[in-house]
Structure formats: structure tokens, C-alpha cells
Amino acid sequence: MKKVLGIFAFLCLLYLLILIATDPEAWGSNNFNLSKRIGVYGISCLGVGLLIVTGGVDLSIGSVICFCAATFCWLVLDCKLPIPLAIFAILLLGAGIGALNGVLVTYVGLQAFVVTLCGLFAYRGAARWMTNDDIPRIAPAVASWSAFCNDSFLGVSVFAWMLLGFFAMATVFLHFTIHGRYFFAIGNNERAAHYSGINVNFYKILAYVLCSLFAAIGALMEVFWISSVQASSTGNFMELYAIAGAVLGGCSLRGGDGTTTGMIIGTAILCLLRNLIQMAEIKDYLEPVVIGGALLLCAILDEMLRRGISWSDISLFLRQLFRKQTP
Amino acid sequence: MASLLRAVNISKAFPGVQALADVNLHVERGEVVAVVGENGAGKSTLMKILAGVTTADSGMLEVDGRPVALRSVTEAEHLGIVLIHQELNLAGNLDIAGNIFLGREPTWGGVLGLIDHSRMHDDAAHITGRLGLLASPYAVVDTLSIGQQQLVEIARALSLQSRLLILDEPTSSLTESETALLFRVLSELTEQGISILYISHRLKEVEIIADRVVVLRDGKNAGDLVGDEIMHHAIVQRMVGRELKQFFQRHRPEAIAGVHPVVSVRGVRWSEQQKGIDFTIAPGEIVGMAGLMGSGRTELAETLFGVRRMVSGAVAIDGVTIPIRTPADAINAGIFLIPEDRRVQGLILVDTVKDNISLTQLSSLSRFGIVQGSQEDELAQAMCQQFNVRTPSTSQTVANLSGGNQQKVVLAKWLSRTPRLLIMDEPTRGIDVGAKSEIYALMDDLAEKGAAILMISSDLEEILGMSDRVLVMHDGDLAGQLRRNELSEQVIMHLATGGAAKT
Ligand SMILES: Nc1ncnc2c1ncn2[C@@H]1O[C@H](COP(=O)(O)OP(=O)(O)OP(=O)(O)O)[C@@H](O)[C@H]1O
Ligand SMILES: [Mg+2]
Numbered sequence: 001m002k003k004v005l006g007i008f009a010f011l012c013l014l015y016l017l018i019l020i021a022t023d024p025e026a027w028g029s030n031n032f033n034l035s036k037r038i039g040v041y042g043i044s045c046l047g048v049g050l051l052i053v054t055g056g057v058d059l060s061i062g063s064v065i066c067f068c069a070a071t072f073c074w075l076v077l078d079c080k081l082p083i084p085l086a087i088f089a090i091l092l093l094g095a096g097i098g099a100l101n102g103v104l105v106t107y108v109g110l111q112a113f114v115v116t117l118c119g120l121f122a123y124r125g126a127a128r129w130m131t132n133d134d135i136p137r138i139a140p141a142v143a144s145w146s147a148f149c150n151d152s153f154l155g156v157s158v159f160a161w162m163l164l165g166f167f168a169m170a171t172v173f174l175h176f177t178i179h180g181r182y183f184f185a186i187g188n189n190e191r192a193a194h195y196s197g198i199n200v201n202f203y204k205i206l207a208y209v210l211c212s213l214f215a216a217i218g219a220l221m222e223v224f225w226i227s228s229v230q231a232s233s234t235g236n237f238m239e240l241y242a243i244a245g246a247v248l249g250g251c252s253l254r255g256g257d258g259t260t261t262g263m264i265i266g267t268a269i270l271c272l273l274r275n276l277i278q279m280a281e282i283k284d285y286l287e288p289v290v291i292g293g294a295l296l297l298c299a300i301l302d303e304m305l306r307r308g309i310s311w312s313d314i315s316l317f318l319r320q321l322f323r324k325q326t327p
Numbered sequence: 328m329a330s331l332l333r334a335v336n337i338s339k340a341f342p343g344v345q346a347l348a349d350v351n352l353h354v355e356r357g358e359v360v361a362v363v364g365e366n367g368a369g370k371s372t373l374m375k376i377l378a379g380v381t382t383a384d385s386g387m388l389e390v391d392g393r394p395v396a397l398r399s400v401t402e403a404e405h406l407g408i409v410l411i412h413q414e415l416n417l418a419g420n421l422d423i424a425g426n427i428f429l430g431r432e433p434t435w436g437g438v439l440g441l442i443d444h445s446r447m448h449d450d451a452a453h454i455t456g457r458l459g460l461l462a463s464p465y466a467v468v469d470t471l472s473i474g475q476q477q478l479v480e481i482a483r484a485l486s487l488q489s490r491l492l493i494l495d496e497p498t499s500s501l502t503e504s505e506t507a508l509l510f511r512v513l514s515e516l517t518e519q520g521i522s523i524l525y526i527s528h529r530l531k532e533v534e535i536i537a538d539r540v541v542v543l544r545d546g547k548n549a550g551d552l553v554g555d556e557i558m559h560h561a562i563v564q565r566m567v568g569r570e571l572k573q574f575f576q577r578h579r580p581e582a583i584a585g586v587h588p589v590v591s592v593r594g595v596r597w598s599e600q601q602k603g604i605d606f607t608i609a610p611g612e613i614v615g616m617a618g619l620m621g622s623g624r625t626e627l628a629e630t631l632f633g634v635r636r637m638v639s640g641a642v643a644i645d646g647v648t649i650p651i652r653t654p655a656d657a658i659n660a661g662i663f664l665i666p667e668d669r670r671v672q673g674l675i676l677v678d679t680v681k682d683n684i685s686l687t688q689l690s691s692l693s694r695f696g697i698v699q700g701s702q703e704d705e706l707a708q709a710m711c712q713q714f715n716v717r718t719p720s721t722s723q724t725v726a727n728l729s730g731g732n733q734q735k736v737v738l739a740k741w742l743s744r745t746p747r748l749l750i751m752d753e754p755t756r757g758i759d760v761g762a763k764s765e766i767y768a769l770m771d772d773l774a775e776k777g778a779a780i781l782m783i784s785s786d787l788e789e790i791l792g793m794s795d796r797v798l799v800m801h802d803g804d805l806a807g808q809l810r811r812n813e814l815s816e817q818v819i820m821h822l823a824t825g826g827a828a829k830t
Pocket of ligand 1: 341342344345346364365366367368369370371372373413717718727728729730731732757759
């Protein structure tokens, strides 16, 4: 709770800076653009956040997004599938990829990092092969869907409203149901969870399924957002934004810690930071530097909070360091 | 000559708990001082203050008559004060020698700091030999039994050249013979002038080893006992403030002939080398299981509970054979396991008392998959009351409870439901006398309701006091079965060490 309040305060501060930096005339359109980005980015963050709570991690999100987007184009353009059916197929594909990851991690006993690192390579390669490294002409086929999604409702992007819906579902799931409790239990002490009769493998696979499913949803949003897919760039670094958002939002990569509210706030912070960087006309390539720095700072503050370290402890530590050097 | 250590008016508070209030303690050279008290009385907290792990809110510490401030473990170790924690603190991936000399590895090659493995392992072998620890110094700690791991901790403390050795419940997972060995080592140490602060809930040990007993109650001094005053009932009276009526509470029913057993185990094996284990337990029967460390008692429990794969064999509950592949299968069949290591298998330490207690039965506390907070609260409150868990609230993090209170939470977690077969692996480890007798009463109660209980224990007193029948394990197989009238310490030890059963 305290943690969420802290990052929420930080988010408000960032927003204030953005308001100051923009022309009041442009506030509306900027808000709209921000909400759009948060909507698309937030989805994969929720997915990986749920997974991180169980102690897992997924590095393949960006590639899965790309692969799902490319497959969607192929289904619509080459197979002439109606869009709703194609959407359904993509959701299944996402869930299937997650199930594969989950089975490899649980029953085969591989490390999540390794399994999903392989996915990171493989799915992007597969997407490039599928599209022949071309840009499929998906825009006309999805025009009406695109128009709907890119619209705004009450001044906020439809994407953001979608995210709100998924956020509500994820919140109920993670914080109010027994399944969410099991996620936390597994993340905190897998052995004890197993000894308590929890079907650990099932829940771990479920977490991977949810993560990739949310990535697939993110892929669809991305397609409707920009009406174009380019296998070499679509979804690039999305796994890093997703994981960074979750960690900023208070998820511990050790597992067993995190809130859905935090994940959304974390994502929002990333998007606002990016917005601010663009407005401040900082060079584009400095963006990762700023984000990396912000993440590191948050991690340090978080660790200090967790250990209850105060300034007196720090000064004691420094004094001890000093004493060691002067015998 | 001034005392080796004097602690004056030590106080320490945690949020919601006054752990220590104006406690006084002194230790002379070569003296063995036992500190006793109920779970949560503040023993471990006091020891941590003496060893520089935490600092007191107020009070004074004197070593050799000079006031000292112990701000870190290293400072305490420099003054020769070494604490062996209640919970094991070893690097499981390192070998024995690596653990003993962790942070103080002998090196060669100057600044390169290459570890002098042969010297380290020779020194380690010397120390472990003194302790009678048979494992090679190259053995990785994770592969050792808990008892052996405890000996590694003690070896580490010995290697530090301590003047005051603080042992917080060192014997809670040792067998009688390992304990006897430890006592021999300790008396050798005291002859060399080393002092010992000794914490234990096994009052029999305290009677044997202590020169003086310091009793704590609710974080305050509750009197010292010296020499002839050190007797079981006198200690208990100081500890709990009243006399305990009856320790082992067992109302044995007359054996009913012809009742169907609750559980029958047929040819169960978890490795190819075994002959297979057979036994039955009747309703209302408490069967003790004795054996040395590593004799396969815990493995059997884990196999029956579905944690370990059963190579062959069958388990039937109330006459119905049940395939047990996962703990969930076992739980559905009414088989519950109170596991051996509360911190690893029993509890989720960073979670609250409430979350831990409700974990095993969330589905019955939820509606449409949504956990009902109020019902969960009620359950946790009720169980904490029943088991007398000392905690400021049920929302306290379990890691902040005293060791014995953590164990009570494990019991509460499982016993809020009624089992058919309850397997308890060292159920009273680290639990104070008062709480122990409550747990025995509870076991008796469960048995009366028709449950079968399999109690694994290294505490022979407990085995003798509570069991209707005793199974003795040796080397992964049943070495023998003893009925109540055949029970004695000698016979059990004879079987446990591989002696042939009398026929
Ligand atoms: N880090 C902590 N945060 C909050 N409370 C604590 C903490 N450590 C100990 N306590 C509380 O202080 C009291 C004394 O605990 P302590 O561990 O010293 O008991 P103990 O006498 O060693 O008991 P046991 O026999 O069960 O080991 C307990 O009520 C415990 O809950
Ligand atoms: Mg203690």
C-alpha cells in the first residue's frame, strides 16, 4: 500500500511536469495520446506482472506480440478469415504459446529465463519468415476496427477503457480469488505451497498462459492501433517495458509480491517519462538511459523501504567502511 | 574477577510487543547458564542482543567488567561471543568445510586470495571429528540431515575460538546420541574455561547440563535456579507461573478387536533398495515412529503424503486403496502432514499468520472463488486462540513470531480440519512445555474422534509417553514393531541402531 502510494505520488509529479511543459491548448490531445499508449502497453504489463507474482518471468513477450500480429495478418489476408474469427484464433495462439512455456518450465524443469529467451529469438524469426520481411497490407481490411479503437470516449482512448476492463478482471483474480492467493503462495514459497496441497504446476502453467494471452491481446491492439505490422520492429522491447512497468509498480522478481494497481501505475510512469523526454526534446536515444536510471532509483528506494533502512544506518555503514580503510 | 558478561536492565520492543523488559543476566567463566521460558518469552531476542545481531532499546552490556556496545556480529565475535541461531543458517550449496570457514577461508597467493583447500578441509575434518560428525568435509551441506547440519553450525562456532558460546535450541533436531555427543563436547569446552549460554525446551537436558538456570517470563526475569534447585517441576513452575498437572495426556481406549484399520500401508517403497514397508493404524491409535536421523522416517511421511514418488506399494484409507501422486490427492483422502522443517515446507514466512492458517482450506472459505475475508479472520482468530499463538494480531508476518509460535501456526494450519490420518514429523520441535502438553491433549482428542496418528519423533520421552504402539525404522525399512507393554528406551535404540528384533 505504502509502496503504491509512493509511486502514485511520483506519477502525479510527472504528470504535473508534462502539463507545465505543454501548451494548454494541446493538453487534450496529449492526454488522448498518452492514454492510448498506456492502454496498449498496460496489457502486456498486467500479463507479465501476474507471472512475476508466481516467481516466473517471460522475455518473449515482444516477439510473441510480433508473431501474433503477423499471424493475424496472414489469417485475414491469405486465409480470408473473418476478423472476429481471426481474433479468436490469435487468442488461442497466445494461450498455446503460454502453455508451451509453462509445460517446459514445470514438467520439463527448464528455467523460465532460458525457455522464454529462446522464444524471444524464435517467434520473431518466425514472424519475419511468415511475412517475408514485407509489410502486409492489413490497413484496408481492419479499417473499421481501427477506427473504433482509435476513437476516444470521454476524452480517453478506447484502448485505455479496454485496459480498465482487463485491469478490473486481473485485480479480482489476483487479489480476491483463491487462485490469486495461490499465485502469491507459489511465488513466496513454492515448497510450502506444494505441501499445502496446491497444484503448483497447474497454477504456474496458468500464469504463463495468462501472460502470453495478454501479449496476444496486446498484439491485436497494436495492429488496430497502427494498422501495420513490420516483423523486424513490431513489439520490439515490449517485454522490457512490461517487466519494467511491473517492477516499477512493486512486483519483486523474486516472486510473491506485487499489485495490479502498481502494475498500471508502473506502466503509466514509463509512458509519461517517454512523453516528457520527447517534449523536452531530449534525443530519442537517451530515452532508454532515463528509463534505466528511473528503474534503478526505484529499486534502490524500494530495497531501503523493505529493509527499513534509515539515514542513520547509511551513515553507520559509511563510517564502518571508512574505519576499515584506516587501520 | 569481573564476570565474563553482564547484561543490565535490557529492554527491547517490537511493534505491538514488549519482547524484553529490564532483563538482567550474567555469565561467569566456564559456567553453563541455561535460559528457559515459554515460546515468545524473549530468549532468542536476548541472545541476539548479546551477540550483536540486534541492539537493545535500553540497558547496558559489560564484557570483563568493561561496558561495551555491540553494534555488529563481528564486534561480538571479536570479544569472543558467538551465537548459533535457533534456525539453521548455512549456505546449502557449499560443502561442510566451506561453511565452517565461510568468510575466514585460509588463503595463499597473497592478494590473489586463492583458497587453501587442503588446509581448510584438514582443519574442518579436525573440528568435525571432535564433534563426531561422520560426514566428509567435502560433503555438500544440502545433502546432510538437519541434525548433521546443526553439528556443522556448532563446528563453525568452535572454529571461531569463542569464549562465550550461545546455543539457541541446539538439540531441537538432534537425536539422543547426537545430543549426548554434544554434551560431551560442551563439557570439554567448559573445562577449557569457555562459557556457555544454553537455550532449550527440553528441561531434562537443562537439568543435566546447567550450572544455573535463568527463567524468563513475558520478557522479564522470573528468577534464577542454582545447583539442587534445578529440577523439572521447579523450572516449569517459574516458567508458566503454575504447576502443570499432567504432561502426557493419553486416554488409551481399550483395544477393540476386529475394527478395520483407518490406514493400511502395503509394501510402500520410494527407492529400489528397500524391502517395502507394511503397517496399519487403527482408528484412535497413536503410532510413534522412532529411528535415527536418515533412517527414512521423513521419506516415508513424504511418500505417504504424495511429495515423493512411490516406487511401489499401496495405501488404503478406510479399506479403499487410494492412488497418491500429489499432496492434493493425499489431502482429499484425509491424509495430512505436519512437515519437518517449518521454514521450508510448513510456512510462507513473509505472509501473515492469517494467510498461512487459511491456505489449506481457502476453497471452503470462499464463495464463487472469492475469498471471504471475514470468515478467514474468524478462522484465524479461533485457531490462534486454540493453539495459544502469541502474536499481536493475526495480520502479523509469521517471520516475526518466535520459533515455537511459528510451529504452533503450522499445527493450526492443518488441524483446523479433521484428518483421517495425521502424520506429524517432529511436531513439537521448539515448543515449550506448556504448549507441548496442549498439543498432546489435542492429539489425544483427535484420536478419540477416530483419527489415526503417525507421530515421527526423535524425542524418546515423547514417543514413550504418547504412543500406543511404536514402529522403529532403520536404513529405510521397518526394523521392528513394539507394543505398549514392550516399550523401553533400550529396546527402541537397539532396533534403531540395527540390532535384530527379538521374536
Ligand atoms: N523481528 C520481530 N518483529 C516483531 N516481533 C518480534 C520480532 N522478533 C521477535 N518478536 C517478538 O518478540 C517476542 C519474543 O520473541 P523471541 O523470539 O525472543 O522468543 P523466544 O523466547 O525465543 O521463543 P521460542 O521459545 O518460541 O523460540 C515474541 O512475542 C515475538 O513475536
Ligand atoms: Mg527462540
